[in-house]
Amino acid sequence: MAKQLNQPIVSMKGISKEFNGVYVLKNVDFNIYKGRVMALIGENGAGKSTLMKILTGVYEKTEGEILLQGKPVNFHDTKESQDGGIAFIHQELNLIKDLSIAENICLGREPVTSTRRIQWKKLNEDAKKWLDKLGLTEEPRELVKNISIGKQQLVEIAKALSINAEVIIMDEPTGALTPQETEKLFEVIRELRKDGKSVVYISHRLQEILDICDDITVLRDGELIEEREVEHIDEDTIIEMMVGRKLSEQYPRVDIVLGEEAMNVKDLNNEFVRKVSFSVKKGETLGVAGLMGSGRTELMRSIFGIYPLDSGVVEVEGKMKKITSPAAAYESGIAYVSEDRKSNGIITGMTLRDNMTLSSLKDFLGPMRNLNKKKEEEASLSYIKSMSIKTAGTKQQLRYLSGGNQQKVSIAKNLLTKPKVLILDEPTRGVDVGARKEIYDLINELKKEGLSIIVVSSDIPEVLGISDRIMVMHEGSVAGFMDIKEATQEKIMTLAVGKEVSTK
Numbered sequence: 001m002a003k004q005l006n007q008p009i010v011s012m013k014g015i016s017k018e019f020n021g022v023y024v025l026k027n028v029d030f031n032i033y034k035g036r037v038m039a040l041i042g043e044n045g046a047g048k049s050t051l052m053k054i055l056t057g058v059y060e061k062t063e064g065e066i067l068l069q070g071k072p073v074n075f076h077d078t079k080e081s082q083d084g085g086i087a088f089i090h091q092e093l094n095l096i097k098d099l100s101i102a103e104n105i106c107l108g109r110e111p112v113t114s115t116r117r118i119q120w121k122k123l124n125e126d127a128k129k130w131l132d133k134l135g136l137t138e139e140p141r142e143l144v145k146n147i148s149i150g151k152q153q154l155v156e157i158a159k160a161l162s163i164n165a166e167v168i169i170m171d172e173p174t175g176a177l178t179p180q181e182t183e184k185l186f187e188v189i190r191e192l193r194k195d196g197k198s199v200v201y202i203s204h205r206l207q208e209i210l211d212i213c214d215d216i217t218v219l220r221d222g223e224l225i226e227e228r229e230v231e232h233i234d235e236d237t238i239i240e241m242m243v244g245r246k247l248s249e250q251y252p253r254v255d256i257v258l259g260e261e262a263m264n265v266k267d268l269n270n271e272f273v274r275k276v277s278f279s280v281k282k283g284e285t286l287g288v289a290g291l292m293g294s295g296r297t298e299l300m301r302s303i304f305g306i307y308p309l310d311s312g313v314v315e316v317e318g319k320m321k322k323i324t325s326p327a328a329a330y331e332s333g334i335a336y337v338s339e340d341r342k343s344n345g346i347i348t349g350m351t352l353r354d355n356m357t358l359s360s361l362k363d364f365l366g367p368m369r370n371l372n373k374k375k376e377e378e379a380s381l382s383y384i385k386s387m388s389i390k391t392a393g394t395k396q397q398l399r400y401l402s403g404g405n406q407q408k409v410s411i412a413k414n415l416l417t418k419p420k421v422l423i424l425d426e427p428t429r430g431v432d433v434g435a436r437k438e439i440y441d442l443i444n445e446l447k448k449e450g451l452s453i454i455v456v457s458s459d460i461p462e463v464l465g466i467s468d469r470i471m472v473m474h475e476g477s478v479a480g481f482m483d484i485k486e487a488t489q490e491k492i493m494t495l496a497v498g499k500e501v502s503t504k
Contacts, residue, residue, distance in 0.1 A: 007070050008031040008032055008034075009032055009033065009034045009069060009166065009167065009198050010031065010032040010055070010066070010067070010068055010086075010167060010198070011029075011030075011031050011032075012029065012031075012051070012054075012064065012066050012067075013029055013067070014027050014028075014029065014063060014065065015027070015028045015030070015051065015054060015061055015063070015064035015066075016028070016061065016064055017047075017050055017051075017054060017061055018062045023062075024047055024050050024222050025051060025054075025062075025222045025223075026222050026223050027063075027223070027224075028047065028051060028064075028219065029224055029227075030217055030224070030227075031227065032167055032200060033198065033214075033215065034198055035193055035194075035197070035198065036193065036198060036214040037193060037199040037201055037213045037214050037215070038198070038199070038213065038214070038215045039201050039202075039209040039213040039216040039217065039230065040200055040201070040217050040219070041202070041203070041204075041206075041209065041216065041217070041218055041219070041238065041242060042218055042219035042220055042225075042242055043402075043404070044403045044431065044435060045402035045404075045405075046220055046221065046242075047222040048171075049171065049202075051219070052169050052171070052202070054066075055075075055086065055169075056075060056081040056086055056169070057075030057077045057078055057079075057080050057081045058077075058078060060076075068085075082165065085165050085166035085167060086166070086168075086169070087160035087161075087165035087167070087169065088169045088171070089157055089159075089160045089168065089169065089170045089171060089173060090156075090171055091172040091430065093152055095144050095159075096144070097144045097145035098143065099144060100140060100141050100142060100144070101127060101131070101139075101140050101141070101142055101143075101144055101147070102124045102126075102128075102141065104159060105126075105127040105130060105155065106126060106127060107159070109162075109163075110123055111123055111126065123140075125140075126162070127140040128140050130159075130161055130162050133158070133161065133188060133191075134157060134158055134184060135184040136151060136154055136155070136158070138151065149292075150177045150178055150181050150292050151181075153175070154184075154185070157173065157185065165197070166197060166198060167197070167198045167199075167200065168192065168199050168200070169199075169200040169202070170199060170200065170201050170202065172204070172430055173185060173201075174203065174205065175429055175430055178292040178293075178458075179291070186211065186212050189212055193214075204430065204431065204433060204436070205459075206433070207235070209238070210233075210235065214230055215227065215228070215229055216229075216230050216233060216238070218238070220241070220242060225241050225242075242434070243433065250433070250437065250440075250465065251440060251464075251466055252437070252440055252441060252444060253285075253444070253465060253466050253484075254444045254447065254448070255468075256283050256447055257283070258284050258468070259282030259283050259450055260282055261279050261280075261281055261318070262280055262281060262284075262316065262420050262421055262452035263279065263280050263315065263316050263317075263420070263421045263452060264279040264314075264315040265277055265278050265279065265303065265312070265313070265314055266312060266313040266315070267311065267312045267313070268302060268303070268309060268311075268312035268313075269310045269311045270309050271310075272298035272299070273295050273298060273299050273302060274476050274477050276295075276477065277478070278478065278481070280421065280452045280454060281452060282420075282450045282451070282452055283447050283448070283450050283451070283452070284447070284452055284453070284468050285443060285453045285467050285468050286452075286453070286455070286467065286469055286471060287455050287463035287466065287467030287469070287470040287471070288300075288454060288456040288457070288463075288470075288471050289457065289463045289472045289473070289492050289496060290474060290496050291474075291496050292458065294473040294474055294476070294496065295473050295475070295476035295477070296425075297339055297425055299473070300336060300425055303323070303329070303334065303336075303423070304323070304326055304336040305323040305324055305325045305327075306326060308324065314334075316332050316333050316420055316421065317333070321334075330360075330419070333418075333420035334419060334420070334421045335359075335414035335417050335421070335422050335423065336414065336423040336425065337407075337410050337411055337423065337425060338410075338425055339425040339426035339429060341406060341407055341410045342406075345410040345413075346398050346409060346413070347398070348397065348398045349398075349399060350397065350398060351395045351397055351398070352380060352384070352389075352394050352395070352397075352398060352409055353395060355409050355410075355413055356383060356413050356416060357376045357380065357413075357416060359414065359416065360413075360417045364379070379416060380394040381394060383412040383415070387408045387411070387412060387442060388408075388438060389401075389405050389408050389412075390402070390405050391405060402435075403430045404431045404434070404435025404436075404438075404439075405435070407428075407430075407435070407439070408435070408438075408439070411424070411427070411439070415446075419451070420452060421451075421453075421454065422451055422453050423454045423456070424443075424453065424455045424456065425456045426457055426458065427455060427457070428457075428459070428462065440465075440466055443455070443466060455467065460489050460492055461489070463492070464487055464488075464489065464492075467484055467487075468483075468484055469483055469484060470482050470484065470487050470492065472492055472495035472496055474495065474496055474498045475498065479495040479496065479498065480495045480501065482501075
């Protein structure tokens with residue numbers, strides 16, 4: 001489809017935004033064209049979400065103007081922007097989990113009778129129409145809390161589609177989706193484009209941008225770098241525009257001589273996993289792959305003591321450990337960085353220093369059992385420096401850090417427990433390409449120090465890029481292992497769907 005050369009459906013001109021005397025957006029222009037998909041990309045903290053929050057009335061702009069269909073607008077809240085035909089699907093789910101799928105989709109717009117009673121039959125029928133469009137087979141009456149995170153993400157998308165908006169903003173929409181769900185979403189986006197709708201697509205997954213987007217706008221440090229058509233661009237060029245430099249290698253895996261066995265898991269069983277056995281050596285990175293629902297995260301949470309085991313043994317450095325809680329896991333030398341850092345990994349209302357030392361407070365106690373603040377400060381500053389965490393200082397609240405820097409704090413918090421085995425569950429989800437490379441470099445440094453690392457990831461290129469060995473899971477069981485030298489994306493997917501890999 002040829003690019004619309006006429007006036008954009010949305011034009012943001014000279015947008016600046018100031019918070020407490022600091023400009024997070026500086027004179028940014030941003031256009032959305034009718035019937036096209038515009039990628040909005042940049043590193044964490046580049047200003048993408050702030051720009052979209054200004055467009056949808058969450059934030060008031062400091063300077064600039066917004067034109068919708070060529071007319072000036074200034075939305076004061078999301079209700080006004082929705083009435084203006086703009087829907088925003090946030091990265092963080094915004095569903096009421098104790099309500100049904102249908103109630104969430106139609107929230108605030110429920111069909112009612114003349115006496116203001118909700119028409120439940122029509123509400124469920126209306127919701128079913130949008131569920132069918134997205135390929136969701138769940139009943140509209142099903143409670144949201146009973147469906148997977150990936151399906152909850154699709155319910156958010158169904159909710160936005162039901163508004164019949166002309167512009168739909170999708171912020172990291174595939175972060176929790178399976179490959180099949182992602183492809184279904186892409187089908188929906190193509191249909192929207194065909195119907196003349198406009199989509200803003202925010203993602204750190206560059207291949208998705210090349211696959212689904214027509215145009216691309218790049219922000220860096222709150223400033224506009226460039227707007228281009230996607231057909232005239234490649235992944236390396238996008239990375240260079242985002243970070244302002246060339247990245248020599250996206251996956252800088254290093255080979256080292258592996259040490260003795262650090263952890264051995266034998267025949268673990270509970271409601272999530274069945275007869276799972278594996279081991280990991282000192283200095284080894286074990287990648288764990290599998291489709292959503294395969295039991296990857298549940299296995300790691302079981303090893304870490306969050307979910308109880310019915311049977312099985314966990315040995316660390318040859319000694320059997322009874323792990324019934326995260327505290328016991330830390331004592332045993334196992335640390336776990338959760339896939340959902342904001343719910344289970346960090347406390348955004350606390351300072352960076354307090355977050356970092358939260359799991360290892362006993363190491364910072366003085367003779368009178370009081371916290372040694374100086375020691376805490378020194379440890380925090382050490383990790384800020386070694387992990388290149390961008391922050392105003394140790395007393396800055398985590399809510400003001402970018403996603404990549406929050407993730408680094410979550411990792412540092414676990415490293416302060418001095419683990420022998422570090423489990424990283426989706427360590428680069430929602431993290432920009434620059435911070436992602438820094439996390440990979442950190443993994444390499446930890447390997448050299450003899451730490452055993454388990455990386456759970458739904459990003460198969462990532463698993464292939466950083467692992468020494470790969471374990472693939474299917475329906476709560478281990479489907480197979482492969483050395484990195486023999487591993488391919490096709491072999492991983494074959495095992496992930498429950499089929500055997502040919503040895504020919």
